[in-house]
Amino acid sequence: SQPRTVLLTGAAGGVGTLLRERLPGYGYQLRLADIKPIEDAPDALTFDLADADAVRRAVRGVDAIVHLGGISLEDRFSAILHANIEGTYHLYEAARQERVPRIVFASSNHAVGFVPLPAPGSGELIGSSVPTRPDTYYGLSKVFGEGLASLYADKYGVQTVSIRIGSCFPKPRSTRMLSTWLSPDDCGRLVHAALTAPEVGHTVVNGISANTRAWWDLSTARALGYEPQDNAEVHAEAVIAEHGELAPDHVDARLLGGFFTEAEPGS
Numbered sequence: 480s481q482p483r484t485v486l487l488t489g490a491a492g493g494v495g496t497l498l499r500e501r502l503p504g505y506g507y508q509l510r511l512a513d514i515k516p517i518e519d520a521p522d523a524l525t526f527d528l529a530d531a532d533a534v535r536r537a538v539r540g541v542d543a544i545v546h547l548g549g550i551s552l553e554d555r556f557s558a559i560l561h562a563n564i565e566g567t568y569h570l571y572e573a574a575r576q577e578r579v580p581r582i583v584f585a586s587s588n589h590a591v592g593f594v595p596l597p598a599p600g601s602g603e604l605i606g607s608s609v610p611t612r613p614d615t616y617y618g619l620s621k622v623f624g625e626g627l628a629s630l631y632a633d634k635y636g637v638q639t640v641s642i643r644i645g646s647c648f649p650k651p652r653s654t655r656m657l658s659t660w661l662s663p664d665d666c667g668r669l670v671h672a673a674l675t676a677p678e679v680g681h682t683v684v685n686g687i688s689a690n691t692r693a694w695w696d697l698s699t700a701r702a703l704g705y706e707p708q709d710n711a712e713v714h715a716e717a718v719i720a721e722h723g724e725l726a727p728d729h730v731d732a733r734l735l736g737g738f739f740t741e742a743e744p745g746s
């Protein structure tokens with residue numbers, strides 16, 4: 480059965496904006512939340528995920544949560560701890576107490592960013608069950624979120640699909656993103672599949688479009704009913720003209736997390 484009311488955290492952000500435009504088309508009624516006000520949505524809830532009482536009030540009465548809120552890039556550990564680690568803990572505690580049965584967690588390729596890329600032309604793909612190898616404190620917070628989701632599924636029956644998102648933007652912005660792009664429409668399709676698939680327990684899936692240059696295997700996402708319709712390759716000519724092909728020794732061509740593996744906190 481399909482959840483009706485869905486809390487969307489991080490609704491003011493890039494992915495939040497793309498999903499606000501798409502999820503109502505699948506029949507969901509959205510409750511929007513962010514730490515920042517949303518200009519075109521005066522009814523949106525405004526609170527910090529570090530405020531456990533505000534999180535609990537926001538969660539009350541919804542059928543499902545799409546959890547996008549938090550810091551989305553590398554930062555100081557203390558900032559990541561506050562927004563992503565404590566914030567996600569508050570969200571899961573609220574879901575347990577308010578009996579919300581389903582969460583879709585925006586995890587990231589940076590939870591597995593130090594995983595080496597398959598050799599070009601090998602035909603090998605990286606699955607969603609590789610051991611985690613976070614590339615940043617940010618990626619580590621996504622590993623924490625996946626672990627929390629596993630605990631709350633096994634112990635309390637709060638089910639989660641953790642989507643390791645590649646790069647979700649209106650268009651691929653770099654040569655790396657020709658491999659990692661998740662188109663906005665495919666993001667809507669994948670989140671809808673994650674909200675409606677029966678008995679997911681805690682399932683981790685890779686989240687990209689049907690990209691010709693994909694490094695990721697999509698079998699666990701497809702098992703939920705996800706059928707990607709887009710391919711970053713339609714943007715390849717323009718992206719290559721601007722950024723060029725990746726040299727084999729470039730970090731973006733060697734490791735799944737690319738340049739994040741070299742990012743310093745707060746840089």
Ligand code: NAI
Nearest residue numbers: 489491492493494514528547548549551585587644646647
């Ligand atoms: P974003 O940075 O545009 O949006 C995140 C939102 O969370 C912002 O609107 C921000 O105000 C809000 N937020 C930050 N700290 C908060 C706090 N303490 N309390 C409440 N709200 C807070 O990021 P984007 O790109 O929209 O990503 C959404 C989610 O998906 C994030 O969790 C990100 O880590 C994840 N993700 C995104 C990818 C992408 O390609 N866009 C790739 C992989 C993961």
Ligand code: 15L
Nearest residue numbers: 551552587588589645646659
């Ligand atoms: C992420 O996790 C970030 O939130 C996003 O801004 C992109 O940089 C993305 O990964 C990526 O790897 O392209």
